[in-house]
Amino acid sequence: MISTPHDVKEYRGHLKKALKNTFLGTTLDNFATSYRASRAKAFEGMDLEGLIQEIAQGKDASIPYLEELFTLFKARAEAAGAKIHVARTATEANEIIASIAKDNGVRKIVKGKSMTAEETFLNTHLEKEGYQVTETDLGEWIIQLRGEGPSHMVMPAIHLSRQQVAELFTKITGAPQDPDDINGMVKVARRELRQAFLEADMGITGANFAIAETGTIGLVTNEGNGRLVTTLPRVHVALVGFDKLIPDLQSALRVLKALPRNATGQAISTYVTWITGANDCAPGPDGRKEMHIVFLDNGRLALARDPVFSQALRCVRCGACANVCPIYKLVGGHNYGHVYIGAIGLILTYFYHGRENARAIVKNCLNCQACKSVCAAGIDLPHLIKEVYRTVLEVEGKKPVKNILLNRALKDRRLFHFLLRRAYLAQKPLAGGGDLIRHLPFFLSREHGFRSLPVVAKTPLRDQWERINPRLPNPRYRVALFGGCVVDFVYPEQALALVKLAREFNVQLEYPMEQTCCGLPAKMMGESETAREVAIQNLKAVDPTEYDYILTLCASCGSHLKENYPRLLAGDPGLQVKVDQLRDKIMDFSSFMQNVLKVSSEKFDGHYRKIAYHSPCHLCRGLNVTQEPRELLKTAGLDYLPAKDEDVCCGFGGSFSVEFPEISAELLKRKLDNVEATGAEVLVTDCPGCVLQLRGGMDKRGAKKIQVKHIAEVVADSLKK
Amino acid sequence: MEKHEQITLFKEKAEAVQTSVIEIGELQQAFLYAIEVTKKQGGSTIAAPGLAQKDSDALSAFRALCEENGVTLVTENLRSQIGKLHTGFTVADHAVAETATLVQDSSSEDVRIATMLSEIHVAVLPASRIKADAMSLENELKEAMKAPPSYVAFISGASRTADIERVLTIGVHGPQELHVLILDENVD
Numbered sequence A: 001m002i003s004t005p006h007d008v009k010e011y012r013g014h015l016k017k018a019l020k021n022t023f024l025g026t027t028l029d030n031f032a033t034s035y036r037a038s039r040a041k042a043f044e045g046m047d048l049e050g051l052i053q054e055i056a057q058g059k060d061a062s063i064p065y066l067e068e069l070f071t072l073f074k075a076r077a078e079a080a081g082a083k084i085h086v087a088r089t090a091t092e093a094n095e096i097i098a099s100i101a102k103d104n105g106v107r108k109i110v111k112g113k114s115m116t117a118e119e120t121f122l123n124t125h126l127e128k129e130g131y132q133v134t135e136t137d138l139g140e141w142i143i144q145l146r147g148e149g150p151s152h153m154v155m156p157a158i159h160l161s162r163q164q165v166a167e168l169f170t171k172i173t174g175a176p177q178d179p180d181d182i183n184g185m186v187k188v189a190r191r192e193l194r195q196a197f198l199e200a201d202m203g204i205t206g207a208n209f210a211i212a213e214t215g216t217i218g219l220v221t222n223e224g225n226g227r228l229v230t231t232l233p234r235v236h237v238a239l240v241g242f243d244k245l246i247p248d249l250q251s252a253l254r255v256l257k258a259l260p261r262n263a264t265g266q267a268i269s270t271y272v273t274w275i276t277g278a279n280d281c282a283p284g285p286d287g288r289k290e291m292h293i294v295f296l297d298n299g300r301l302a303l304a305r306d307p308v309f310s311q312a313l314r315c316v317r318c319g320a321c322a323n324v325c326p327i328y329k330l331v332g333g334h335n336y337g338h339v340y341i342g343a344i345g346l347i348l349t350y351f352y353h354g355r356e357n358a359r360a361i362v363k364n365c366l367n368c369q370a371c372k373s374v375c376a377a378g379i380d381l382p383h384l385i386k387e388v389y390r391t392v393l394e395v396e397g398k399k400p401v402k403n404i405l406l407n408r409a410l411k412d413r414r415l416f417h418f419l420l421r422r423a424y425l426a427q428k429p430l431a432g433g434g435d436l437i438r439h440l441p442f443f444l445s446r447e448h449g450f451r452s453l454p455v456v457a458k459t460p461l462r463d464q465w466e467r468i469n470p471r472l473p474n475p476r477y478r479v480a481l482f483g484g485c486v487v488d489f490v491y492p493e494q495a496l497a498l499v500k501l502a503r504e505f506n507v508q509l510e511y512p513m514e515q516t517c518c519g520l521p522a523k524m525m526g527e528s529e530t531a532r533e534v535a536i537q538n539l540k541a542v543d544p545t546e547y548d549y550i551l552t553l554c555a556s557c558g559s560h561l562k563e564n565y566p567r568l569l570a571g572d573p574g575l576q577v578k579v580d581q582l583r584d585k586i587m588d589f590s591s592f593m594q595n596v597l598k599v600s601s602e603k604f605d606g607h608y609r610k611i612a613y614h615s616p617c618h619l620c621r622g623l624n625v626t627q628e629p630r631e632l633l634k635t636a637g638l639d640y641l642p643a644k645d646e647d648v649c650c651g652f653g654g655s656f657s658v659e660f661p662e663i664s665a666e667l668l669k670r671k672l673d674n675v676e677a678t679g680a681e682v683l684v685t686d687c688p689g690c691v692l693q694l695r696g697g698m699d700k701r702g703a704k705k706i707q708v709k710h711i712a713e714v715v716a717d718s719l720k721k
Numbered sequence B: 001m002e003k004h005e006q007i008t009l010f011k012e013k014a015e016a017v018q019t020s021v022i023e024i025g026e027l028q029q030a031f032l033y034a035i036e037v038t039k040k041q042g043g044s045t046i047a048a049p050g051l052a053q054k055d056s057d058a059l060s061a062f063r064a065l066c067e068e069n070g071v072t073l074v075t076e077n078l079r080s081q082i083g084k085l086h087t088g089f090t091v092a093d094h095a096v097a098e099t100a101t102l103v104q105d106s107s108s109e110d111v112r113i114a115t116m117l118s119e120i121h122v123a124v125l126p127a128s129r130i131k132a133d134a135m136s137l138e139n140e141l142k143e144a145m146k147a148p149p150s151y152v153a154f155i156s157g158a159s160r161t162a163d164i165e166r167v168l169t170i171g172v173h174g175p176q177e178l179h180v181l182i183l184d185e186n187v188d
Helices: A008-019 A022-041 A049-079 A090-103 A115-120 A120-126 A138-146 A162-173 A181-200 A226-229 A249-264 A298-305 A308-313 A326-331 A343-354 A354-361 A370-374 A379-397 A403-411 A414-429 A446-450 A462-469 A484-487 A491-506 A520-524 A528-541 A554-566 A573-587 A589-595 A618-624 A627-635 A661-678 A687-702 A711-716 B004-018 B029-039 B056-069 B109-116 B134-146
Strands: A085-086 A108-113 A130-136 A202-205 A207-212 A216-221 A233-240 A271-276 A290-296 A477-482 A508-511 A551-553 A586-588 A611-612 A682-685 A707-709 B020-024 B045-047 B071-075 B087-091 B095-096 B103-107 B122-127 B149-154 B177-183
Touching: A008 B103, A022 A326, A022 A589, A049 A085, A049 A207, A049 A298, A049 A308, A049 B029, A049 B149, A085 A090, A090 A115, A090 A202, A090 A233, A090 A290, A108 A226, A115 A233, A115 A290, A120 A130, A120 A138, A138 A162, A138 A181, A138 A249, A138 A414, A162 A181, A202 A226, A202 A551, A216 A414, A226 A271, A226 A520, A226 A589, A226 A707, A233 B071, A233 B095, A249 B134, A271 A508, A271 B134, A290 A379, A290 B177, A298 A586, A298 B122, A308 A379, A343 A379, A343 A711, A370 A379, A370 A618, A403 A414, A403 A528, A414 A484, A414 A554, A446 A551, A446 A687, A446 A711, A462 A484, A462 A491, A462 B134, A477 A491, A477 A554, A484 A491, A484 A687, A491 A711, A520 A528, A520 A554, A528 A554, A551 A573, A554 A573, A554 A586, A554 A618, A554 B103, A573 A661, A586 A589, A589 A627, A589 A711, A589 B149, A611 A627, A611 A687, A611 B071, A618 B103, A627 A711, A661 A687, A682 A687, A682 A711, A707 A711, B004 B020, B004 B177, B029 B045, B029 B056, B029 B087, B029 B122, B045 B109, B056 B071, B071 B087, B095 B134, B095 B177, B103 B122, B103 B134, B109 B149, B134 B149
Parallel strands: A085 A290, A108 A130, A108 A202, A202 A233, A233 A290, A477 A508, A477 A551, A551 A586, A611 A682, A682 A707, B020 B177, B045 B071, B045 B087, B087 B122, B122 B177
Antiparallel strands: A207 A216, A216 A271, A271 B149, B095 B103, B103 B149
16 A cells, blocks of 8 residues: 655655665666657657647646536547446445446456556455456556555566566565566466456446547557557456546547657557457357446546636656656656656645645645656646645645745845845854854754755945946946845855856946846745745836846746746736747857857857756746757857756755755756766856855765856856957 | 667667567568468467458468468457467557557557467567657647547556566466567568
């Protein structure tokens, strides 16, 4: 039976244990690497973005009409001899299926893999009613024998080693199994399960599609067990979520084009089966199959009406959101979801398996956007995860103290900036005279010691601005700098570098003084009201019409302004226009240098030698900027050395790294290992949050230390004297 | 796309999923191929359901060849023969080049058993039936679905799994090999 921790403390205990599982860590890391390559190859030459958009639009068009689609499906399928049932709840679905079994004198049941049946804990119910149930998908069979839940939606036993499977099969067959003979173990399953197929009276499957116009269900499988489950036994029951209803074959074929490619990097799964009605079946009544289709609601129809969360019903269950998740990669599916795992699992758990099960896991998201960037249905998974978190906080009415403090501080810019200035004094005894804190402050426990924390600057950027920023007589552009808290109060030198470059390329910079925190930390902590208030403050402080561009040195601020402001201020008369203008003018540093100023390499002489690059989540996925920083490094005459997993999160995630320090530390370690492997002398990135994490981690490393800098700094340093 | 381009693409994609493909000029060659591969692998029975409906003369010819070669040919009541079938022999209804997919109307239980429970599957694919992608087969597929009951199978390669340590292993539940014989009767 699956059990998921209900509080973060217990959950962190599970995570720590999982992090020690080196087999899991290696397997999932190898998988993530090979998945990226095979996915890219599978979609080669296709308009992937276009396809994802078509799937999303298609799903969005049918989600409001699931009940109508159901009525049509029912009419068609019944005309074809199938019997249709509706289950409002998981329990009802299990009872309906048990009673079909009873009515047909069933004793033995074989099953094809179905996440929906996992959702309702169907096996447990049927076994309690006295039926013998055998899972026939190899991975599902293995975990059934071990009494576990799936750890991946497509590869349910990915967490197990060949040795563990060999041990299990030795027990099952009574004959010793060679762990290195995987082919031999697969043949054990073939033999053992063949018998189960032949003896079964009833077969249960899920369905990937329920096509309304013809009353057809579609099944996508690789092993062929789904075909046997739907062929040999005299009764077939398909358990199908309402969300699988789709208007027509064309819509199904469109999803099919993406599903296997996105799931496993296969052009198509080996078997795709389209079943309409009660087919030929020798042992069935009158030589026909006894065919039942049970549609499961379990909250789906209400979800379909939700203006924010209905998107979750677009999910086609490809599992890609887990494949690319840096946290999933470290701790596996048993620690990253309840029944449904991965990013979509964090969301669906709340709706299908309740708040208690969702409470702790839903916090475990870096907002790195990796899942969103590969979702076959274009679901904004990180956004929905934060919305679930917010909902849980609201429903429970127990806000953590840090949320209350954050709300207080952020809503009042003067207070907030006063507190940041005070931090300079407060940290003095902890700092060792350098720019990093040498002793952890009392409120952080030992687990937070994986990185050194920076010292808050003596003079924040805003207090130096008028002194350092020259007025230019005839500037090419007038540009506002949106500093962000970290540049303003921790790393003003990054802005100084920008000032130097602006002067060189004749750009007049401005620093609107009323600007405050972008509000992303509030959103991350589920405080959308506060996020909204600071968004309004910033819009008042920075009027986009006054500038040619609005630059940011912080990718996180940039992507929050660009993507979340329109959402936070949707429908606000007057502000809407300003939000749109802001969105059109926001730009990251590298894009501004490369695409707007088109700086020439003649101006630079490459001050450093070997440079590694870390691609911030909110730059490469949030703002979709990937080429410009790398090109800019070359323009500046720097020798750029590519590293493994450049675009995988460094583990910062703002408050995430405080909530889950073990995860943050492990991600940081892997990141720095990859950087070190390049032989670089300097690590460059374009987000001060990443600089904080990477520099702090590098400081804790014993061996040779690599300098960590903002890209603006290395480019400014590379200007010819 | 020209016919030969479709064939080339089909062959290229088939290779990626371990499907063996050869081109033949007449059905007779397919019979001989199936008999030869069955015998070579130590099998003795070929299941060829559905052939009678498609081409009864061809079936007689096949039967005669099987007899000559000491191979048993069965065409119906296959449920009672499960465990004995070495080769499932079918003529595919359509195919998709970009994924090397065969489309097999499997509404008959015998076709399903032959293609699922034989050790290997040998399928004849008339060259004219290859389309570029699945979308191009929408009308044909819809027709089958609109005349229920129906069971339409897309088959792209042999049964496979990667459920143990992600090691690709062929032949977990279904046939362990898929042979596609592209029949182009107008080849000169």
